[in-house]
Amino acid sequence: GNSVTQMEGPVTLSEEAFLTINCTYTATGYPSLFWYVQYPGEGLQLLLKATKADDKGSNKGFEATYRKETTSFHLEKGSVQVSDSAVYFCALNGADSNYQLIWGAGTKLIIKP
Amino acid sequence: DTEVTQTPKHLVMGMTNKKSLKCEQHMGHRAMYWYKQKAKKPPELMFVYSYEKLSINESVPSRFSPECPNSSLLNLHLHALQPEDSALYLCASSPSPTSGTYNEQFFGPGTRLTVL
Numbered sequence: 001g002n003s004v005t006q007m008e009g010p011v012t013l014s015e016e017a018f019l020t021i022n023c024t025y026t027a028t029g030y031p032s033l034f035w036y037v038q039y040p041g042e043g044l045q046l047l048l049k050a051t052k053a054d055d056k057g058s059n060k061g062f063e064a065t066y067r068k069e070t071t072s073f074h075l076e077k078g079s080v081q082v083s084d085s086a087v088y089f090c091a092l093n094g095a096d097s098n099y100q101l102i103w104g105a106g107t108k109l110i111i112k113p
Numbered sequence: 114d115t116e117v118t119q120t121p122k123h124l125v126m127g128m129t130n131k132k133s134l135k136c137e138q139h140m141g142h143r144a145m146y147w148y149k150q151k152a153k154k155p156p157e158l159m160f161v162y163s164y165e166k167l168s169i170n171e172s173v174p175s176r177f178s179p180e181c182p183n184s185s186l187l188n189l190h191l192h193a194l195q196p197e198d199s200a201l202y203l204c205a206s207s208p209s210p211t212s213g214t215y216n217e218q219f220f221g222p223g224t225r226l227t228v229l
Contacts, residue, residue: 032217034217036220042222042223043119043201043203043220043221043222043223044156044203044205044220045220046217046218046219046220049217087153089155091155098169100158100161100169101156101158101218103155103156104155105154105155106153106154106155108153
C-alpha cells in the first residue's frame, strides 16, 4: 500500500541555517506529493505541491522536487527564520489511495535566534 | 474567497452534552472532509462528503454524526463523547474527490475540543 516516511524530529537549527527535511514515499503509479505546515495552535496550510516527476514545488522560500527514481520529495530552504518554526507534514494522494491523503508522521522544526 | 472557516475555535463539553462543529467554504469545492488530529500526530480521516453525499466513513463511532446541508456547509454533531475524543477537529475541502487530476485539500483552522 501507499506510505510516506519522514525524518524523525525535532530538527533544531539556528536562524539563517540551511534546512532539509527528508521525505520518501511508497506508491504505485504517479501520486501527487504535498508538503503541509502547521504553526503552533493552528490548522494545516498547504506549503507546496508537485504532481509529476521532476516537478519542483516552491513557496515562501521553500522548495521540493519530485524525484521518482529515488521516490523522494525532500523539503529545503536556504535560510530559515524563527517564524519557520512549525510542524511539517509530507503527504501524497493518488488513485491507489482513492485520492485520499496519506500522511507522514510530521517533523517538528525549531529555529533558534 | 479561498479559505475554509470553522466554528467554534474552542469547545469544552461534558460527556452528556450535545454540540455541533461547523465548517464553511465558498470555493465551489465539491468534496469536504472531517479529520481528527491528536497532538504531534498527522490528521486521521473521519468522513468524506462527495457532492454532498457521505462517501467515506472511516469506522467512526456513532457518537460522531456528520451532516452536509449544502455544498458549502459541513457539520459534525457530537453526543456522549468520551475524554479520549479530545483533539483538534479539522475540516478540509478539495475541488473534487476523485478525478483524473489530483486535488490538494484546503484546511480550516480547526476546533480544539476538550471533553471533560
